[in-house]
Amino acid sequence: MIIKRKPEDLANYLEDTSNIKGEASLLYLPKDKGEVSASIEQCCRKKIPFTVSSGRTGTTGGCVPGGGAIISLENLNKIIDIDKERQLIRLEAGITLEELNKEINKFNLALRASPTESLAFIGGAISTCASGVRGFGYGSIRRYIEELEVILTTGELITIRRGDIFSQSKGFDFEYKSRRFKFNIPSYQMPKVKSQAGYFIKPNMDLIDLFIGSEGTLGVITSCVLNLQKIPFRLFDGLLFFSNESDALIFVDKIKALQRERLLFAASLEFFDKNSLDMLRQQYSFVPNFEAAVYFEQEAEDQKSYNSLINKWQVLMEESGADIDKSIFADTSRQREIIFEFRHKLPQMINEFLRQNKQTKAATDISIPENNFSKMHAFYNECAQKAKIRYVNFGHIGESHLHFNFLPQNDSQAHRARGYIADFCKRAVALGGTVSAEHGIGKIKKPYLKIMYTESQIEQMAGVKKYFDPPCLLGLDNIFKKEILFNLG
Ligand SMILES: Cc1cc2nc3c(=O)[nH]c(=O)nc-3n(C[C@H](O)[C@H](O)[C@H](O)COP(=O)(O)OP(=O)(O)OC[C@H]3O[C@@H](n4cnc5c(N)ncnc54)[C@H](O)[C@@H]3O)c2cc1C
CATH class of the missing domain: 3.30.465.10 (Uridine Diphospho-n-acetylenolpyruvylglucosamine Reductase; domain 3)
Structure with a gap:
């Protein structure tokens, strides 16, 4: 099995997109499950804590090792x-x-x-x-x-x-x-x-x-x-630009209602606030200077439903208050690729911004029950005004799940940003939501988990972990502090 020890060989494995930095002295690169077993066995025998590493695209530091060994699964690729x-x-x-x-x-x-x-x-x-x-x-x-x-x-x-x-x-x-x-x-x-x-x-x-x-x-x-x-018979996407954010939010509510009644099947329904559009305009000249945008992707199972869905969306778009001339309707694979890339570009640009400013992620991954979404959204806007720190707010609005990302430019802004993120998490939990809808807790969101669950419930989680990992060596400091495990006795 390939095992590496030189710092330069390990360097790429010490971070993910949260931008926190880890440390490790050993890297296992098993080629199959037999070698995974052998590397686990070695770590256990020598009592070396170890962390599993995959694509390292995580945003919460889960794969960032806090010492010991890394087991990277990149060669288990069959x-x-x-x-x-x-x-x-x-x-x-x-x-x-x-x-x-x-x-x-x-x-x-x-x-x-x-x-x-x-x-x-x-x-x-x-x-x-x-x-x-x-x-x-x-x-x-x-x-x-x-x-x-x-x-x-x-x-x-x-x-x-x-x-x-x-x-x-x-x-x-x-x-x-x-x-x-x-x-x-x-x-x-x-x-x-x-x-x-x-x-x-x-x-x-x-x-x-x-x-x-x-x-x-x-x-x-x-x-x-x-x-x-x-793969669906045919797909089309829309990127609608709104000069007024409230029109965009009304449009989203309408699409959600139609989807609930099964009158549409939009695979995606995403939102971009004005700051997101301003950031994206640096790379995409077609983005107008508007207040908000909504992206959707619609699937059709045959030509008949494709024709009828196109008509339905055209009416919806015309009624939405979006600027039809500036908005983009994509039904060829090339056009669809451009819009999809556009959607994906924003988190990449945020990560790049944080790297350049030597800051770690200060973002929400909050999802809220639909009936309370507008309260959360108003709270985001209220805090953003007070904070006076650059930010973008975007994401999976179809599931009432936005990623509010502060873009701190120095440590003092970053410190204040984290205070606001904690406030957002508290408000989300009070409104029946979660502090993490998809990115997980990893290493950096542990304080927010405590807003959702009591100490004793977190200890119960640690108890499950200890049951499956009695020596307490695997993925330490993810979800809960390792000290909780050791105190369980
Ligand atoms: C531009 C961008 C956009 C993103 N968009 C989204 C999004 O829309 N939705 C979303 O959910 N996430 C998103 N993410 C976050 C990220 O892509 C996901 O969290 C992803 O699932 C992490 O996978 P990974 O292979 O990179 O895992 P890693 O970051 O390497 O690891 C993640 C965690 O899983 C553990 N782990 C990894 N592999 C294994 C294994 N085989 N066995 C046991 N444990 C393991 C690690 O120890 C770590 O705790 C985005 C990230 C970026 C950079």
Whole structure:
């Protein structure tokens, strides 16, 4: 197995897009699950803490090591089997979403949920339960995961199939390969919005759902089976520019209502505030000097529905108050690519801005029950006015989930920005929302998890982690402080 120790070989593995910096003295590059097992076994024998690293596109420092070793899964990059009839794929965890889609598109199949940045690995996307631009239509990656293969620090390799093992009243109690697994699950109730804050818990839950989104703390995912979708017959996108933000918000409400009544199937529904548009205009000259924009992507299953949907959206767009001349309607693949890239460019520009200003991420990942979204939105605007720090607010408005990003230019602004982010999280929880809808808690959002759950509920999470990782070596300081584990006794 390849093992590296030189600082220059490890340098690229010490950060993700949160911009926090880590440290490590050892890098394992296993080529298959046997070598993953061997690297875990070595770490456990020598009591070296270790962190799993995938695409390192995470925004919360989850893969950033706090000392010890890194196990990078980049060489576990094989597709094991594609069942075209049943639309299932079995693949290793180190494949990027880009490679995955390239391979399956050949068979007219796709992972339509398209969770997140295409350079993320499938194992990373599962571990953060990512959801992306198509969350409005497709939800998070959770829905599409049928099976996981996981290696624990006990040396056990477990295969978890959806539908096989469920919790009973207070926890799980099952036999697997002649070992009895019995442990309690935390007592909290998750908010009724998409949430990736701490372990996924619900009554009579499937074991696979505990591991999805567990942020590299319970075991190392080495392969998975995913459910795929047929590529729709035809797609079209719109990018609508509004001279008035409230018109954009009314338009969004209307689309959501139509989607609820199943009169539309928009895969994406995204929002950009004025500051986002100002930032994007530096790279895209077609962006007008307007107050807001809404992006949508619509799927059609045949020519008839395509024609009728085009007509429907044209009427909606004309009634919306958007500037029709400046707005963009894309129905060729090239035009659609440009708009999709445009959508994705903003988080990249934010990350670049933070790097240049030597700052770490100060952003929300808050999702709110729909009926309280306008209150949260008003609170964002109120605080932004007070803060007087550059910011952008954009994202998955279809799921009432915006990313408010401060763009601090010095440490003092960054410090104040973090105070406001905490205020946003408190207000979100008071309104029934979550402090993290898709990026996870990682290392940098632990203080916000405490706003959502009590100390004892966080200890219960740590108890689950300790059950699966008794030596407490894996993914330390993700989700909760490592000291909590050691104090559990
Ligand atoms: C431009 C940009 C846009 C983004 N947009 C979105 C978005 O729309 N939606 C969204 O959800 N996220 C988004 N993200 C965040 C990021 O892409 C996701 O969090 C992604 O799922 C991380 O995957 P990764 O492979 O990069 O994982 P990493 O960052 O390498 O790791 C993430 C966490 O998972 C753990 N982990 C990784 N692989 C495994 C494994 N095989 N077994 C066990 N644990 C593992 C790590 O230890 C770490 O805790 C965006 C990021 C960027 C840079």
